[in-house]
Amino acid sequence: MSxxxxxxxxxxxxxxxxxxxxxxxxxxxxxxxxxxxxxVGVLTGIGRVCADAGIALSEVASVLHGTTVxxxxxxxxxxxxxxxxxxxxFRQVLQIARSFxxxxxxxxxxxxxxxxxxxxxxxxxxxxxxxxxxxEVRPLDEADVRAQxxxxxxxxxxxxxxxxxxxxxxxxxxxxxxxxxxxxxAAEVLPGVPVxxxxxxxxxxxxxxxxxxTVANGYVQPQVDRYxxxxxxxxxxxxxxxxxxxxxxxxxxxxxEAAVAAPVTMLLSGPAGGVTGAVWVAEQCGFxxxxxxxxxxxxxxxxxxxxxxxxxxxxxxxxxxxxxASSVDVRTVxxxxxxxxxxxxxxxxxxxxxxxxxxxxxxxxxxxxxVEPTVTDADVVLGYLPSALAGGEITLDxxxxxxxxxxxxxxxxLDSPEAAAAGIVxxxxxxxxxxxxxxxxxxxxxxRDFALVAFGGAGPLHANALGKLTGAWPVIVPPxxxxxxxxxxxxxxxxxxxxxxVLRRLGQLTDAELAQILRELAEEAGxxxxxxxxxxxxxxxxxxxxxxxxxxxxxxxxxxxxxxxGGGSALTELGRAFDAEHDRLFSFLxxxxxxxxxxxxxxxxxxxxxxxxxLEPGDGDPAGALVTEHPVHVGGQRVTASVYDRARLxxxxxxxxxxIVTEMDSTTLVLPxxxxxxxxxxxxxxxxxxx
Numbered sequence: 192m193s194x195x196x197x198x199x200x201x202x203x204x205x206x207x208x209x210x211x212x213x214x215x216x217x218x219x220x221x222x223x224x225x226x227x228x229x230x231v232g233v234l235t236g237i238g239r240v241c242a243d244a245g246i247a248l249s250e251v252a253s254v255l256h257g258t259t260v261x262x263x264x265x266x267x268x269x270x271x272x273x274x275x276x277x278x279x280x281f282r283q284v285l286q287i288a289r290s291f292x293x294x295x296x297x298x299x300x301x302x303x304x305x306x307x308x309x310x311x312x313x314x315x316x317x318x319x320x321x322x323x324x325x326x327e328v329r330p331l332d333e334a335d336v337r338a339q340x341x342x343x344x345x346x347x348x349x350x351x352x353x354x355x356x357x358x359x360x361x362x363x364x365x366x367x368x369x370x371x372x373x374x375x376x377a378a379e380v381l382p383g384v385p386v387x388x389x390x391x392x393x394x395x396x397x398x399x400x401x402x403x404x405t406v407a408n409g410y411v412q413p414q415v416d417r418y419x420x421x422x423x424x425x426x427x428x429x430x431x432x433x434x435x436x437x438x439x440x441x442x443x444x445x446x447x448e449a450a451v452a453a454p455v456t457m458l459l460s461g462p463a464g465g466v467t468g469a470v471w472v473a474e475q476c477g478f479x480x481x482x483x484x485x486x487x488x489x490x491x492x493x494x495x496x497x498x499x500x501x502x503x504x505x506x507x508x509x510x511x512x513x514x515x516a517s518s519v520d521v522r523t524v525x526x527x528x529x530x531x532x533x534x535x536x537x538x539x540x541x542x543x544x545x546x547x548x549x550x551x552x553x554x555x556x557x558x559x560x561x562v563e564p565t566v567t568d569a570d571v572v573l574g575y576l577p578s579a580l581a582g583g584e585i586t587l588d589x590x591x592x593x594x595x596x597x598x599x600x601x602x603x604x605l606d607s608p609e610a611a612a613a614g615i616v617x618x619x620x621x622x623x624x625x626x627x628x629x630x631x632x633x634x635x636x637x638x639r640d641f642a643l644v645a646f647g648g649a650g651p652l653h654a655n656a657l658g659k660l661t662g663a664w665p666v667i668v669p670p671x672x673x674x675x676x677x678x679x680x681x682x683x684x685x686x687x688x689x690x691x692x693v694l695r696r697l698g699q700l701t702d703a704e705l706a707q708i709l710r711e712l713a714e715e716a717g718x719x720x721x722x723x724x725x726x727x728x729x730x731x732x733x734x735x736x737x738x739x740x741x742x743x744x745x746x747x748x749x750x751x752x753x754x755x756x757g758g759g760s761a762l763t764e765l766g767r768a769f770d771a772e773h774d775r776l777f778s779f780l781x782x783x784x785x786x787x788x789x790x791x792x793x794x795x796x797x798x799x800x801x802x803x804x805x806l807e808p809g810d811g812d813p814a815g816a817l818v819t820e821h822p823v824h825v826g827g828q829r830v831t832a833s834v835y836d837r838a839r840l841x842x843x844x845x846x847x848x849x850x851i852v853t854e855m856d857s858t859t860l861v862l863p864x865x866x867x868x869x870x871x872x873x874x875x876x877x878x879x880x881x882x
Contacts, residue, residue: 194246195799196237196433197681198256199464199674200229201487207236208677209244212252215802218244219674221856229260230422234429248430255680257438257464260418261411261454265509270410274343274353275309276336276373277402278361279316284402285309305511308403308410313353315339317360317373323396323694325365336373340380355409356381359389359402364692367394385412392455393515395789396692404514408455415454419447434724436685440518441503442467443686443795446723458507459518461676466494466501466519468679469644472669474499475803475872478642482627482663485675486650488529489547491623494521495630495641502630505737505748517688524626528567528649529554532615534602541603541611543618555595556587564599566619567649568592569612574823575652575860577834577853609824620653624660631661635775638663646672651859655848655877659862666877668867670804670837673856685725685796689715690789696741697762697785705765705787706756709734712792725796737789738769740781746788747772804873809841813869816840823849825863842871847880 197208201224209218220240225232233256241248264270277284285307292302317339319331345352356377363370367390374386389405423435437450440459450457462485469483479499485492495502504520506513525545532543543566548554552561556571570576571592593608600611631638639662645654651668658666669675689712693700713732721727734753737746749768755761766785774780809815816839823832832849837859845868846852848861852875859875861867867875 193252194244194250195681195801196240196251196254197464197677197679198233198236198254199461199676199680200224200233200256200258200260201461201676205229205232205236206674206677207233207240208671208674208681209240209246209251210678210681210801212799212801215804217671217678217804219671219677219856221674226263228418228421229258230418230425233422234425237426237431238429248426249432251431251433253433254426254431254435255438255444255683256422256435257460257676257680258418258457259461261415261458262461262509264411264414265407265458265512269414270308271354271413272313272351273309273355273357273406273409275314275402275406276339276343276356276358276360277314277316278320279318281361281398282314282316283311284359284399285314285406286311288399288403307406308512309357309406313343315342319360319369321360321362321366321369323362323365325362327366331369331372333372333376336376337380340373340377344381352381352384354384355412356384356386357389357402357406357409358386359398359405361398363388363390364394364396364401367391385409385416387412392453393690394692395515395690396694397515400515403512404455404516407458407512407514408453411454412451415457416451419451423447438464438467438680438683439686440507440516441686441688442501442519442679442683444683445685445687449687449719449723455507455514455516458509458514458516459521462492462494462521462523463519464676464679464683465492465646466496466521466679467683468675468677469646469669470496470499470501471678471682472675472872472874473642473644473667476642476667476870476874476876478665478667480640481642481644481667482631482638482661484623484627484643484645484650484654484657485647486623486645486653487527487647488553488649489525489527490523491526491626491647491650492521492523493623493626493630494519495634495636502634503748520630522626522629524622526566526619526622526626528565528570530566530619532564532566532569532596532599532611532618534599539603541599541614541618543615543622555591556589558586558588558591561591562595564592564595564611564615566615568595569615570652572596572608572612573616573825574821574832575851576858577821577851610827613824613827616653616656620656620660623653623657627657627661627663642667644669646675646857648673648857651852651857651875653860655860655862655865658877664878668852668857668859668875668877670873671854671856682799682801684798685720685723686793687716687720688791688793689713690791692789693736693787695787697766697787700762700787702756702759702761705761705790708790709751709756709792712790713794716792716794720794720796729797730794731796733793733795735791735793736765736787737791738765739786739788740773741784741786743786747776805871806840806842806869806873808871809844809869811843811845813840813844813846816844818853821851823851825849830863837875840869842869844869846875
């Protein structure tokens with residue numbers, strides 16, 4: 192037998208999913224995360240799940256891991272002290288940034304500008320200059336470089352030096368020779384200090400974005416290196432012979448060594464796992480177009496997928512930091528199970544979030560001392576949640592929830608906690624609808640053309656209501672929705688990407704030149720994957736270019752059909768595809784030349800051959816899974832809902848609403864007028880009733 196381990200580390204829990212590739216059988220474990228050293232929680236979870244499955248760690252063929260180590264380093268400001276080497280005259284590139292102040296007219300007064308990741312004191316300029324066409328304007332002054340590097344090493348002052356180095360010279364995307372020479376000199380002057388080159392991290396124009404991304408890579412690199420090394424050693428000492436792979440922000444896998452070299456590619460590793468897991472689940476159910484809906488305790492992440500391919504954005508945003516790195520286009524709204532409801536004295540209008548009760552003290556229902564009314568408390572008051580969660584580990588305090596929500600009812604002059612709870616749930620659903628519209632309607636897509644895949648601890652509880660608001664049917668609730676991110680880690684493939692700035696009008700290019708550029712990029716990415724053990728014959732290549740109208744200040748990514756490259760009409764087809772995308776996004780076209788800005792090639796490996804799960808067929812009657820009946824409040828009415836144990840449902844069973852389907856890590860609510868049909872793969876498909 193062959194086993195794959197998917198591991199996802201969250202802020203509160205670490206999820207581990209063991210998959211038998213031959214049978215599709217799965218085992219799962221949830222263990223407390225260990226923020227001081229995430230590897231401890233990961234190794235604990237792996238040991239527990241392997242014990243549950245009755246296998247030795249040596250039988251695990253591969254460990255696929257989504258991690259927030261790089262993300263947390265950015266959010267918590269706990270990255271390394273990083274030095275920046277740039278071209279003379281550009282020392283303040285991070286301080287000047289884009290001269291953009293968020294907010295309204297007075298935003299510059301109230302906006303606390305974030306501090307750059309590289310201090311000005313740790314930024315040095317060197318002599319030497321490359322022109323935008325790649326020609327050398329001034330040669331690199333190596334004596335000057337050595338002197339500046341010695342300053343960053345702390346030798347001039349006798350103090351501590353930088354722990355990471357970022358090199359970002361002007362126009363290095365056109366010729367990287369100066370940057371590469373600085374790396375060689377840094378190996379002599381700063382031995383043991385990791386060096387990030389902008390020509391490796393982001394070989395594209397726009398010096399600010401390139402510099403910021405390179406500095407971010409260096410800022411998190413030492414911490415990622417320590418974590419990956421510790422985890423790799425722990426796996427090896429435990430007897431795991433399989434390889435460790437890390438999930439990238441774009442949903443692909445990379446080797447542990449590649450992750451350490453380019454940690455900026457894994458800033459959204461965690462959310463990307465949920466999207467890839469949702470794609471796997473939707474494919475098993477026969478749906479190729481979907482919107483993912485991941486509702487946790489603090490926030491909700493949403494993304495759009497067409498033809499089983501998530502939309503990939505060119506920017507990754509973590510907190511106040513926005514870097515140029517490919518990532519799944521995930522949008523986050525501050526709405527989760529722990530979001531706090533409040534009534535401001537000035538407006539007397541009910542608000543929900545973005546403040547959250549978090550895990551400590553958590554919602555009032557958890558009995559940990561929380562007194563603020565949260566979305567979870569509203570769900571408890573309405574009867575949507577059973578008396579226990581997480582397989583009985585958490586017993587809910589219904590009276591504490593009623594007391595907390597009762598404060599909202601009193602402030603609003605409502606006659607019952609149930610009325611206030613209904614208002615809280617309606618508002619949080621509307622907040623999440625706003626996030627869903629960001630990835631669908633605002634991007635020119637009709638949500639009614641997509642299925643809605645709901646997961647996370649709280650997602651299935653609100654998914655039916657979101658289906659009603661968006662018209663996205665069916666609502667798909669996968670098995671074990673609370674650990675879907677770990678499933679995504681275990682069911683995705685290797686991926687790498689190469690990019691280059693071209694900056695030429697389409698009229699100045701030939702089809703042959705475009706094809707040569709893209710194929711050279713594909714060869715670069717393919718060679719890196721081959722070094723990670725992925726044979727060339729197992730590689731699949733995709734092409735994308737950034738195009739704009741000449742004179743525009745922004746570009747639009749356009750996918751290049753490989754068939755165009757051999758047909759003699761690649762540039763013509765490319766112009767048409769750009770016009771169609773521009774018209775879809777902005778509803779107008781311009782009669783000016785098209786300009787090719789950047790070109791990219793993405794190389795992926797095959798999807799893992801994991802056997803799908805097939806539930807034992809039933810007769811359509813879920814009576815065998817019926818546990819009890821429970822009163823719930825829906826639409827201002829008190830009705831009786833049937834409560835089912837999901838583990839006892841069979842393929843083809845039809846669960847009519849109102850109903851509650853319980854499992855270890857989540858609860859699904861089926862509203863009146865809707866039914867949940869059990870798919871053979873184990874997912875629940877919620878749709879409106881026919882009658």
